[in-house]
Amino acid sequence: MQHTIEVNGIKRYAYHGCLEEEGKIGGHYTVDVSIVTDFTASFASDELSDTVDYVKINQIVAEEMDIRSKLIEHVGYRILQRLQKEIDGVIHSRVKVIKHCPPIGGDVNDVAIIIEQ
Template identity: 75%
Template sequence: MAKHTIEVNGIKCYSFHGCLVEEEKIGGHYTVNVSIVTNFEKSFKSDELKDTVDYVSINAIVKSEMDIRSKLIEHVGHRIIKRLKQEIKGIQSSKVKIIKHTPPIGGDVDDVAIIIEE
């Protein structure tokens, strides 16, 4: 069986996640990448959007969940994965990577990230 993957990469968000009070008030830059394994066979034949996963839906779910404050990006990532499974038909597996740029961890660090695969 062929493996068919849709990726939506580089979803830019400004969100207010973090355990520090400053993060709740100031916010920060995040990038989210989503990868979904599905089956393209129906869309190969029909050439219709209704027969595949719409990238707009993926982006909307990510933006919506990133707008809800959490202390941990792990928590946000879990919510994104859960909604993808609930709202998008035909997902065989999914992967979400959330990158938090310039985290306040007292060092010279570009970013931190979490990856959840289900």
């Protein structure tokens, strides 16, 4: 059986971007994570050890967002790789990284990338 766990709206202030100023000034980001797994055992046990710990997901996102990258694609891929490696039973995962108010020469709310594996 497959089930989905989502942790949405993880807010971070980070220093990603190709412009030198972005590395100094930083900006607001939001990350959404979705993991498909089987947590049937948790239905009966009511134990955290039988499901995915949301705290671990948030920790992985926070740690990877704290490492400066030029591209949010790079950050998203690192998050995805760690989810696959460090969380048991991941069947499929999806990471969305949103960069708010990007400096792209226009009035834009945000840009985002989505990576699935």
